[in-house]
Amino acid sequence: MWLAPFSANQNHYIFISFARKSTLAMLRLWNYNKSRVHSSRGAKLIQVFLDNVPIFHGEIQRAGELGENFKETFGDTIMFTMDANILSMVSENDEMFLNDWNESMNCDETARPMTAEGDDVRPITVASNQKPGFVDESTVFEREGSFDFTAQCEPRRKVERCSQVQFILAETWADAYYAGLTGLQLLDSDLKPIQVSADMLQANPSDLNSLPEYSKDVRTVDKLVDGHNITTDDRHMWLIPFTSGQKHSLTVNLPAGCKKVVGFDVWNYNKSWEDSFRGVKRIQVFLDDQEISPHGAGFTLRRAPGHTCYNFRQRIEFEKYSPFDPKDSGCPCGFVFTIMIQSSQNDLYYVGLDGIEFYDDERKKINVKTSQVDAYPRSVNELENVKADIRTPDKLVDGVNNARDGSHSWLAPIFPNVNNKIYFIFDQPQAVSHIRIWNYSKTTSRGVKEVAVLVDDLIQYQGVLKPAHNVARGILPGMDADVMFQTINLQDYNPDLTSDSQPDENVSLIMDNVKVQSTATGTNEAVNQKNRPKTCVPRK
Numbered sequence: 001m002w003l004a005p006f007s008a009n010q011n012h013y014i015f016i017s018f019a020r021k022s023t024l025a026m027l028r029l030w031n032y033n034k035s036r037v038h039s040s041r042g043a044k045l046i047q048v049f050l051d052n053v054p055i056f057h058g059e060i061q062r063a064g065e066l067g068e069n070f071k072e073t074f075g076d077t078i079m080f081t082m083d084a085n086i087l088s089m090v091s092e093n094d095e096m097f098l099n100d101w102n103e104s105m106n107c108d109e110t111a112r113p114m115t116a117e118g119d120d121v122r123p124i125t126v127a128s129n130q131k132p133g134f135v136d137e138s139t140v141f142e143r144e145g146s147f148d149f150t151a152q153c154e155p156r157r158k159v160e161r162c163s164q165v166q167f168i169l170a171e172t173w174a175d176a177y178y179a180g181l182t183g184l185q186l187l188d189s190d191l192k193p194i195q196v197s198a199d200m201l202q203a204n205p206s207d208l209n210s211l212p213e214y215s216k217d218v219r220t221v222d223k224l225v226d227g228h229n230i231t232t233d234d235r236h237m238w239l240i241p242f243t244s245g246q247k248h249s250l251t252v253n254l255p256a257g258c259k260k261v262v263g264f265d266v267w268n269y270n271k272s273w274e275d276s277f278r279g280v281k282r283i284q285v286f287l288d289d290q291e292i293s294p295h296g297a298g299f300t301l302r303r304a305p306g307h308t309c310y311n312f313r314q315r316i317e318f319e320k321y322s323p324f325d326p327k328d329s330g331c332p333c334g335f336v337f338t339i340m341i342q343s344s345q346n347d348l349y350y351v352g353l354d355g356i357e358f359y360d361d362e363r364k365k366i367n368v369k370t371s372q373v374d375a376y377p378r379s380v381n382e383l384e385n386v387k388a389d390i391r392t393p394d395k396l397v398d399g400v401n402n403a404r405d406g407s408h409s410w411l412a413p414i415f416p417n418v419n420n421k422i423y424f425i426f427d428q429p430q431a432v433s434h435i436r437i438w439n440y441s442k443t444t445s446r447g448v449k450e451v452a453v454l455v456d457d458l459i460q461y462q463g464v465l466k467p468a469h470n471v472a473r474g475i476l477p478g479m480d481a482d483v484m485f486q487t488i489n490l491q492d493y494n495p496d497l498t499s500d501s502q503p504d505e506n507v508s509l510i511m512d513n514v515k516v517q518s519t520a521t522g523t524n525e526a527v528n529q530k531n532r533p534k535t536c537v538p539r540k
Contacts, residue, residue: 001032003041024050025086027078033063039462048078055080061459082176084123123177125208127218127234161260168284169240169248173303174277178208179248180219180239180269181280182304183229186252187317188259198222202251205240221250230308234271239278261287263317266301273306285318294323300429302335303456310374310423322428330492331361333431334456339422342450344414345439345467348527350380350446350535351420352391352411354438354468355401358424361431361491368424370394375422377412380535389536393422401485406442406537413532433491438484441468442537453488461488 004012031042042063048056060076081087165186172179186194201221208217219239228236242248254261268279284291284298293299299321302314337358344351356373358366375393380386391411400408412420432455439447444467453461465486 001034003032006041024055025079025081026090027056027080029060029076029078031060031063039063059458062462124213125178125239161258162287163254163256163258164288165252165254165261165264166286166289167250167252168286168298169242169250169280170284170298171244171280171282172242172277173279173281175242176244177242178239178278179242179280180234180237180278181224181266182231182237182270183227183265183267183313184224184250185265186254186261187263187265187315189262191262191317193265194254194259194261196225196252198225200253200255201225202253203238203240204247204249204251208239208241211241224250229267229313230311232270232272232306232308234269234275237269237271239269242278262319263315265313265315267313268301268304270304270306270308270312276304276306279304292318294321297323302425302427305336309376309421310425312425314427316427331431331433332455332460332490333361333429334458335426335429336456337424337426337430337432337435338454338457339424339437340452340454341420341422341448342452343448344445345447345449346445347414347443349414349532350411350443351414351448352406352409352440352442352446353396353422353448354403354409354441355399355436355485356396356422356424356438357436357485358430358432359434359436361433363433366430366432368397370397372425373397373422374425375410375412375420377415377418377420380411380413383413383532386534386536388538391537396422401438402441404441409440409442411440411446411535411537416527416529433489435488435490436485437465437488439465439468439486444468451488453490460490463488 006012027048029043029046031039033039033042039062043060044062045059046056047054056078079087169179184196186196188194198221201224203221207220208214209220217239218235219237221238223236223238226236231237240248264285266283268276270276270279280301281303282298283293283301285293299316302312304312339356341351358368360366370393373393373396379392380389381392389411391406391409393410395408396410398408403409410422414420435453437448437451441447447467448465449467450464451462452459469484
């Protein structure tokens with residue numbers, strides 16, 4: 001590894017000179033990774049110049065984050081092209097790609113089709129036959145066009161009955177050639193879905209079959225209302241060719257006497273993590289040719305996760321929507337906050353929490369509804385023969401954080417090669433200054449130890465939680481001591497200045513060259529699943 005002295009507010013340079021003039025397609029960086037503690041010495045904000053021309057400016061991940069397949073990611077891959085021919089040539093010499101490819105050869109997936117030559121030619125895409133499931137969330141930085149979300153918005157008219165709702169797809173999340181959605185529902189005044197059939201939909205362009213090179217692509221507009229919304233199977237999605245600056249519309253013609261439309265539910269394009277960037281980012285909405293969305297800005301749609309670990313539905317209510325106004329508060333802001341659990345306190349089979357609270361950039365508590373929280377694995381009910389355990393994700397936000405009997409806690413199994421994750425999903429970008437966490441108190445060894453916080457897939461915090469205090473219970477009912485919370489501060493977070501508890505040393509007892517006991521904990525330790533102890537807190 002390379003290590004150098006660091007001085008705040010000064011630049012620190014690395015110069016790389018090529019033997020001859022070269023074209024740069026990709027850059028991969030491995031951050032400093034001596035240990036989880038020393039990973040805070042790694043670089044965070046970097047700039048890259050090619051012959052004094054800036055080509056990248058952004059943050060890279062801290063080393064030690066554990067991916068979905070439990071592979072250590074020590075940095076980031078920065079792409080400077082999306083040309084499939086170039087990427088194919090890069091992959092032939094990329095050892096990391098070849099290793100991943102060899103590991104995935106047994107997967108039942110359709111091979112990616114060849115892409116036409118030239119930067120200005122639309123790449124070919126086909127609907128896959130892959131089974132819906134979880135997709136590895138590899139981190140790839142792409143240069144995206146910016147949009148001013150702080151533009152002034154004209155007053156929107158009061159929602160009334162209408163005969164036609166038109167959606168204008170103004171911008172994708174990153175893809176320059178395609179735009180798509182998985183599902184769409186219109187909402188009436190009671191926030192109940194309005195029945196919409198395929199013959200009520202009209203799109204321009206209609207689908208990929210409008211291109212001369214397509215004829216039987218199944219990703220047609222009727223898939224928006226086929227009822228299959230929580231999926232990664234793109235045979236249940238709608239995809240159209242997209243050209244920046246041109247009009248792309250979806251029109252819903254409502255029957256006479258239909259209830260007034262007050263909003264809509266949308267599921268963005270979710271074929272995979274990579275293809276989720278084909279999802280719609282900005283969408284304008286018109287009721288009978290009158291714009292109901294913020295003028296000039298439209299509604300901001302959340303990017304789909306690329307997996308089905310939670311319901312990625314986003315609800316937009318016209319009269320309640322407020323345009324995103326970013327503030328220089330030093331707080332991370334995003335749609336999805338992920339608590340990634342990397343190890344338990346000292347249990348190889350279960351991990352849990354008593355409660356979680358979020359606070360906004362004004363340090364006020366955020367009201368998180370039970371429908372906004374989910375987990376993967378979801379709870380101990382994922383186990384065979386466990387069906388009615390009440391320790392589900394909704395207990396994390398029910399406001400009762402001091403019950404030591406587990407009745408207001410969340411508990412989930414630890415599976416091999418899987419990181420437990422808790423998702424908090426917001427319909428509009430949410431700024432968070434700090435998070436309060438109550439560790440699992442029913443059995444303190446099952447509490448969370450190493451934890452990371454991600455905002456829209458980017459890591460913002462990594463640290464260690466203390467176990468819940470194992471104090472004696474009161475003699476009389478109601479005299480138990482309160483379970484103390486721990487605070488994760490995200491505002492202006494600096495890992496070098498944060499005094500989080502450090503991990504304990506792992507100690508192993510070895511007798512006759514055989515390990516008989518170890519204090520090492522973590523979700524990556526191979527254990528015999530048949531020895532999993534049974535646990536259950538049934539509904540009363």
